[in-house]
Amino acid sequence: MENQNKEEEEEQIVTPWEVAAEKGGKIDYDKLIDKFGCQRLDQSLIDRVAALTRRSPHVFLRRGVFFAHRDFSDVLDAYERGEKFYLYTGRGPSSEALHLGHLVPFMFTKYLQDAFKVPLVIQLTDDEKCMWKNLTVEESQRLARENAKDIIACGFDVSRTFIFSDFDYVGGSFYKNMVRIAKCVTYNKVVGIFGFSGEDHIGKVSFPPVQAAPSFPSSFPHLFSGKDSLRCLIPCAIDQDPYFRMTRDVAPRLGYHKPALIESLFFPALQGETGKMSASDPNSAIYVTDSAKDIKNKVNRYAFSGGQDSIENHRKYGANLEVDIPIKYLGFFLEDDAELEYIRTEYGAGRMLTGEVKKRLIEVLTELVERHRRARAAVTDEMVDAFMAVRPLPNMFS
């Protein structure tokens, strides 16, 4: 994709705390892959996944939502040889309301858990949010538990899943790994990776090892005792790459495999790629608590359309699929490849109107949100306790 911006010094910004495209444009993912040094997830890898798991690859793989990786092929090689791995993902519980973008990594992780039949650890970084968002300890712990319910509602198997909050779990072997990791990373390095300044409090500076530690199996002695060579695969959004670059750098020095990563695009805001999804603007995203009426309203009113401004023009020129949000969202959530292809063709040619595309999107999203809500209603506090209990998982690989 030709970019006139090559002249400009201004680069796009992608860090765990900020995502901004170049001057009002879209995020250039090719540039990002180049800059970060990770790999494109190509079709051959997707085919391997399908063959190994003996099921159709997840819609996010087919549509290129999860599009980059580090060492994923090594993980697949090992899996072919009979060596299993475990999954690690997480959430920073900063608000009660989850939107669809938050669910994307969890939906994909659930698929990975089912397809490969491997265990999963989920880290709730309540300490991080307490520090960065200035929440009280109690409030961040409460949010962690509330978010855990939405996460559980994504359908994880309790006999293979361990959810933990940092405030609850840090200590023991986990803390020992944190210290081992911390000893390998200089202050200058974290400043370089995360952009800390002299004004930032020391809590922030010492946080990165907390998010790195779950990449090492010895952090979970109740699960992986004696399995120090177990590999770890981390599904995450690409803005988390810096954390794990640091971890991958440290791993060999501690005698562990580097954690592998499988990374996703950013979920676009309703108002378009250039818009930002923000917690303070409820109309920038679809929340899992939205009613069918809310969804209909939000999509109809706020979803950025790539259609032309008049019906005549639209029939003549067709829609701009590159910027059209309903098409993008359908790309994430419409399972049927054939139907999506049909809609893209018809809409791109101008034979289908924006209203029809939006209508189909509303159906798809409503069903998704409704299913999530039903599953969420079945999650009790006791179930959260069960998922979060430090307990062995005897059948986690079967």
Add this chain to the structure above:
Amino acid sequence: MGHTKEQLLTRLQELQIDFPRYEHPVVLTVEAQAKYVGHLKGALSKNLFLKDKKQRFYIVSALAETKVDLKVLSQRLGLGKGGLRMAPEEALAEILQVPLGCVTPFALVNESARHVSLLLDQGIKSQECCFFHPLSNDMSITVNARDLDKFLTSIGKNPAYVDLEANPPVGKDQPPDLATLVPSDAKIVAEPPEKQVSSQGPERNHLSVNNHPKVITVAKAVKPSNASTKEKSPDAVNLSISYADPDKFVQEILEKTTSIVLSEIKEENIERNGEQLATIVSNNISKQLGLELKNIATIFKNTAYTEGFKAGIHHQPKRM
């Protein structure tokens, strides 16, 4: 069945709580109560039974003079403005199992009130003792805060004292300070009285009464479930029960399957597909239902595991 006044009083005595008791004619208001006990030692209390839009219930126990502003409380609990209302009379009978005019923290001794959140006026702590009804309004007893706490702890509740008159700002950077007092369990609300056929007490598990199971057909936009607060709770109750009960679970599966079969086997389809219809229908079932059934099966498994887990942690080792 709810506890009686006598059962409560016995329990208090067992806990070594000392309480002067005063009988009087039935009173329905604080003013009326004051006529009989106002001159005695002890502060009068007013007790409100409240409910929020998500069918969660609260008891607010305050000194009679304390100003209680429901709008402020609603915000402090994180329910937004106007999220709190007085609970309807039926809820009093079903959940607290006390008569009208008899709201009291002691009602939490009843199983049906398990998920009711209790907010206590911190002013109670500074009083020597305070008047409450012991599950019936023909008597008032006085207890001090310490004894009240003892009682609450004995029934597994955590006493929460709150400055009810405070009005802290609530916004993006100031989270609601009472949010932790909102009950967060799965909604347990008894069905509205018209639906209940036989049982009197809110026996939530007797959903055999609810003869209209939900038919959830795939790929159809579902009506908004937040539209009216009344509709929401029976759904949630149905849900958590069906995932713990194999009968209901199988029923749901059969309904979904038969609804597809019934919709596919139509005259036009029979004509068009003839013998192939069977294969086509079964393929459709797998395709449309496969994912859905796996999801609900996972919820069923998680629910069963959770029950086992809970039993495990409360398990008493064999006595040797």
